Amino acid sequence: MNIVVLVKQVPDSGAERNLTSDDNTVDRGSANNVINEMDEYAIEEALKIKEAHGGEVTILTMGPDRATESIRKALSMGPDAAVHVVDDALAGSCAVATSKVLAAALGTLNADLILCGAESTDGRVQVLPHMLAERLGVAALTGARKLTVDGASLTAERQTEEGYEVVSAATPAVVSVWDTINEPRYPSFKGIMAAKKKPVRTLSLADLGVSADEVGFAGATSAVVEHSKRPPRSAGTKITDEGTAGTQLVEYLVTEKFV
Amino acid sequence: MAEVLVVVEATQAFGVKKVTLELLTLARRIGSPSAVVLGGPGAAAELAGKLAEYGAEKIYAAESEEIDGHLVAPKATVLANLVREVQPAAVLLASTQEGKEIAGRLAVKLDNGLLTDVVDLDADGTATQVAFAGSTIVKSKVTRGLPLVTLRPNSVTPEPAPATPGTVALEVAATEADKLAKVVERVAEQKGSRPELTEASIVVSGGRGIGNADNFKLVEEIADLLGGAVGASRAAVDSGYYPHQFQVGQTGKTVSPQLYVALGISGAIQHRAGMQTSKTIVAVNKDAEAPIFELADFGVVGDLFKVLPQAAEEIRKRK
Ligand SMILES: Cc1cc2nc3c(=O)[nH]c(=O)nc-3n(C[C@H](O)[C@H](O)[C@H](O)COP(=O)(O)OP(=O)(O)OC[C@H]3O[C@@H](n4cnc5c(N)ncnc54)[C@H](O)[C@@H]3O)c2cc1C
Ligand SMILES: Cc1cc2nc3c(=O)[nH]c(=O)nc-3n(C[C@H](O)[C@H](O)[C@H](O)COP(=O)(O)OP(=O)(O)OC[C@H]3O[C@@H](n4cnc5c(N)ncnc54)[C@H](O)[C@@H]3O)c2cc1C
Numbered sequence: 396m397n398i399v400v401l402v403k404q405v406p407d408s409g410a411e412r413n414l415t416s417d418d419n420t421v422d423r424g425s426a427n428n429v430i431n432e433m434d435e436y437a438i439e440e441a442l443k444i445k446e447a448h449g450g451e452v453t454i455l456t457m458g459p460d461r462a463t464e465s466i467r468k469a470l471s472m473g474p475d476a477a478v479h480v481v482d483d484a485l486a487g488s489c490a491v492a493t494s495k496v497l498a499a500a501l502g503t504l505n506a507d508l509i510l511c512g513a514e515s516t517d518g519r520v521q522v523l524p525h526m527l528a529e530r531l532g533v534a535a536l537t538g539a540r541k542l543t544v545d546g547a548s549l550t551a552e553r554q555t556e557e558g559y560e561v562v563s564a565a566t567p568a569v570v571s572v573w574d575t576i577n578e579p580r581y582p583s584f585k586g587i588m589a590a591k592k593k594p595v596r597t598l599s600l601a602d603l604g605v606s607a608d609e610v611g612f613a614g615a616t617s618a619v620v621e622h623s624k625r626p627p628r629s630a631g632t633k634i635t636d637e638g639t640a641g642t643q644l645v646e647y648l649v650t651e652k653f654v
Numbered sequence: 655m656a657e658v659l660v661v662v663e664a665t666q667a668f669g670v671k672k673v674t675l676e677l678l679t680l681a682r683r684i685g686s687p688s689a690v691v692l693g694g695p696g697a698a699a700e701l702a703g704k705l706a707e708y709g710a711e712k713i714y715a716a717e718s719e720e721i722d723g724h725l726v727a728p729k730a731t732v733l734a735n736l737v738r739e740v741q742p743a744a745v746l747l748a749s750t751q752e753g754k755e756i757a758g759r760l761a762v763k764l765d766n767g768l769l770t771d772v773v774d775l776d777a778d779g780t781a782t783q784v785a786f787a788g789s790t791i792v793k794s795k796v797t798r799g800l801p802l803v804t805l806r807p808n809s810v811t812p813e814p815a816p817a818t819p820g821t822v823a824l825e826v827a828a829t830e831a832d833k834l835a836k837v838v839e840r841v842a843e844q845k846g847s848r849p850e851l852t853e854a855s856i857v858v859s860g861g862r863g864i865g866n867a868d869n870f871k872l873v874e875e876i877a878d879l880l881g882g883a884v885g886a887s888r889a890a891v892d893s894g895y896y897p898h899q900f901q902v903g904q905t906g907k908t909v910s911p912q913l914y915v916a917l918g919i920s921g922a923i924q925h926r927a928g929m930q931t932s933k934t935i936v937a938v939n940k941d942a943e944a945p946i947f948e949l950a951d952f953g954v955v956g957d958l959f960k961v962l963p964q965a966a967e968e969i970r971k972r973k
Binding site for chain 2: 408409410411412413414419432433489490491494516517519520521522523524525526528529530532533534535536537538540550554555556557558559560561562563564565568574575615616617618619620621622623624625627628630631632633634635636639640641642643644645646647648649651653654
């Protein structure tokens with residue numbers, strides 16, 4: 396099975412993140428950039444499928460030059476190769492444009508299965524999987540917490556608000572995964588060394604036949620008008636329990652009309 | 655007045671979701687709300703009363719087994735046809751997984767911008783979004799096409815505005831590609847009377863400090879006494895104390911209730927990402943230095959197992 400895993404580089408969610416004041420995009424310069432957490436689960440799932448059924452796993456990333464760090468990190472977990480879509484004109488791309496570029500790249504990769512995270516930790520837009528499926532005319536099974544592959548047939552279990560659903564489709568398909576699906580492996584030393592030699596192919600917009608005015612700031616379908624830091628919440632009353640804190644807590648809730 | 659399409663979400667247990675009522679309220683700022691019900695046969699009739707009460711001037715009903723039996727693709731096709739036909743002033747959906755997915759497909763079909771996780775929308779289409787764990791406020795606009803927006807639950811107070819809508823049946827013409835992802839089985843799990851986590855006006859969450867699955871009864875007890883939903887931190891979920899669908903935070907649900915009660919939760923940045931915009935925050939933690947106290951309007955430094963039973967007893971007395 397030919398599997399492509401989408402991997403996005405994002406600023407570390409454990410540290411402070413900002414938008415820049417000059418072009419309203421994520422300030423990636425000052426941030427510690429990491430693989431979008433959910434994408435590690437997608438990589439792990441791809442490797443497990445490869446181990447069971449054979450095939451090849453390719454990482455696909457759209458992002459600036461420095462996204463190479465995340466690509467190598469992803470490869471060190473075990474995938475075979477990577478494709479990096481990189482082009483200055485991509486800066487500031489909205490989700491609609493991002494999906495156009497990734498779909499064009501996927502068009503050249505002939506994947507049976509496209510695995511990705513259920514959402515990114517920076518944009519959290521949660522729309523890429525369905526946008527890609529729409530563009531490629533293939534099925535999308537999203538938010539999988541369990542995935543079973545049987546020949547060309549895919550069955551996934553997904554959490555819903557009322558319980559869960561079992562959904563199915565045939566390959567080719569896009570499947571997005573939630574962090575409950577598996578436990579991503581740590582790269583081994585051997586894996587890290589091997590990753591340095593794995594092929595990483597770069598593609599420009601011209602290579603994909605996408606014109607620069609369809610993406611980035613030029614082609615954005617939405618625009619940030621302004622942004623500001625939310626004033627930090629200020630701490631209120633803090634009491635230490637000396638035997639009556641439970642009662643005091645309820646008194647507070649009564650004053651605030653919650654009881 | 656131009657129509658504003660509001661895509662309806664409903665559950666078996668509770669009917670029309672609160673967020674849909676918020677959307678109808680918001681839609682009135684921009685134009686005349688038309689509710690769009692996308693479901694199985696008979697879906698619209700059950701929801702019509704509530705939709706009328708909250709101001710739907712018209713109800714579009716797309717009802718078919720094809721919608722019920724597949725993931726969101728057929729819904730997006732129906733909506734795209736409707737948008738082309740009525741040229742609405744805006745399309746509003748809930749910022750739930752389903753709402754975002756429909757919006758994403760619609761954006762591609764119409765080559766239209768979309769804005770997700772919106773918490774407010776002006777009549778001119780300017781949206782307010784919160785980003786990065788609630789730390790950044792962004793004002794944005796769709797610059798290609800009509801405002802296509804998903805609203806985060808608990809952003810607007812639903813206001814009744816009784817109307818007498820007629821129902822217009824829509825043809826469901828799903829394409830072959832729309833029918834590729836099939837629903838094999840739906841299993842309802844979450845029984846009981848607690849409100850849905852993202853919609854609840856009170857959320858009581860437990861963390862690793864709760865200690866084990868059995869002790870989560872204490873959290874449930876407080877939640878039930880307050881009429882709230884139960885949430886959990888990732889550490890509590892990972893330790894098997896509570897099911898994953900109740901996780902609050904960056905990789906779980908985002909909640910924005912009137913009251914958030916954090917019990918035995920340290921307040922890591924990824925947890926805050928899911929609850930930082932709550933109106934009032936109350937915390938109980940035995941560690942006076944726990945970061946959750948930086949956000950708490952009322953904080954108790956103390957042992958949960960002493961504080962909670964006493965609090966429960968006191969609420970019962972007051973009721
Ligand atoms: C704070 C913030 C808010 C934003 N709001 C909006 C908005 O309202 N509307 C809008 O159109 N755009 C928005 N964007 C831009 C949007 O995040 C980017 O266009 C993004 O690349 C696509 O959305 P996502 O990463 O949120 O995708 P999601 O749909 O959340 O990501 C799902 C998966 O898709 C894959 N993926 C996503 N991007 C890439 C990539 N570049 N390369 C490889 N794989 C990828 C990953 O596997 C990921 O796990 C926002 C960005 C930020 C930082
Ligand atoms: C990429 C990423 C995504 C993440 N996503 C999420 C997410 O979605 N949601 C989330 O919650 N976390 C998330 N996390 C994890 C997060 O960083 C924290 O590890 C987690 O929130 C900690 O949970 P906790 O507060 O319950 O546990 P801890 O940090 O262990 O805190 C337990 C607290 O309980 C207190 N306590 C213990 N016993 C008692 C007692 N008897 N009485 C009173 N207090 C007591 C302790 O003082 C302590 O403060 C994510 C992390 C990463 C890296």
